[in-house]
Amino acid sequence: MQKKEAVSNIAENLNRIKAEIPANVKLVAVSKTKGLPEIMKAYQAGQRIFGENKVQELIAKQPELPADIQWHFIGHLQTNKVKYITPFISMIESVDRMKILQEINKQAMQIDRIIPCLLQFHIAEEETKFGLDMKEAEELLTDRSFKSFQNISICGVMGMATFTQDFTQVKREFAHLRAIFQHLKEKWFTDVPDFCEISMGMSGDYQIAIEEGSTMIRVGSKIFGQRY
Numbered sequence: 001m002q003k004k005e006a007v008s009n010i011a012e013n014l015n016r017i018k019a020e021i022p023a024n025v026k027l028v029a030v031s032k033t034k035g036l037p038e039i040m041k042a043y044q045a046g047q048r049i050f051g052e053n054k055v056q057e058l059i060a061k062q063p064e065l066p067a068d069i070q071w072h073f074i075g076h077l078q079t080n081k082v083k084y085i086t087p088f089i090s091m092i093e094s095v096d097r098m099k100i101l102q103e104i105n106k107q108a109m110q111i112d113r114i115i116p117c118l119l120q121f122h123i124a125e126e127e128t129k130f131g132l133d134m135k136e137a138e139e140l141l142t143d144r145s146f147k148s149f150q151n152i153s154i155c156g157v158m159g160m161a162t163f164t165q166d167f168t169q170v171k172r173e174f175a176h177l178r179a180i181f182q183h184l185k186e187k188w189f190t191d192v193p194d195f196c197e198i199s200m201g202m203s204g205d206y207q208i209a210i211e212e213g214s215t216m217i218r219v220g221s222k223i224f225g226q227r228y
């Protein structure tokens with residue numbers, strides 16, 4: 001009973017969020033743990049960009065759903081699983097080390113695709129979250145092999161704030177990610193128009209993220225309801 005109700009609210013939830021955010025901010029509907037009927041509700045309400053954080057789950061869903069869905073990978077990615085998503089993925093938002101870039105480039109080359117990627121930064125105080133710091137990012141960007149990657153397009157940065165009710169802390173962490181973006185843009189990507197995305201903001205903090213310059217928010221529970 002409760003579940004049915006949640007499904008019928010999806011379109012409503014989506015429309016409410018879309019009405020609230022500026023037109024230049026992209027909405028990634030995070031559908032992890034949710035089933036095909038729920039995803040189809042969002043699709044029928046006009047949503048086209050969806051985010052998943054597990055390869056197994058994503059490759060089980062993707063063939064069952066409309067081909068014009070743009071899938072974003074937003075979770076920790078293992079090297080040996082890259083090959084399963086490169087044929088169809090629209091963006092890998094969670095690039096956090098050289099090895100994974102290498103593998104994405106290799107797999108993308110074999111199928112003649114250029115894969116849009118974001119560099120994930122660790123901006124939260126929580127140790128558990130993944131991501132690069134500036135030093136690691138600059139090492140990656142100066143690496144000889146990075147310059148040889150023809151099948152990757154670095155389109156910006158991604159980050160997750162600390163899960164806390166302290167809004168000033170969240171705001172500070174998002175401001176930090178925006179500063180990282182601006183620094184990278186000026187130093188490494190001045191002539192790269194594709195380097196334009198700051199993916200930050202989730203159900204609990206996307207309004208703050210947008211105030212701090214987010215261009216892409218990743219919203220799950222506020223669209224699909226709580227995950228169990």
Ligand SMILES: *Cc1c(COP(=O)(O)O)cnc(C)c1O
Nearest residue numbers: 030053074202203218219220221
């Ligand atoms: C689950 C998840 C989200 C969405 O979280 P909600 O709080 O449900 O909106 C966003 N980004 C990443 C990386 C996630 O894993």
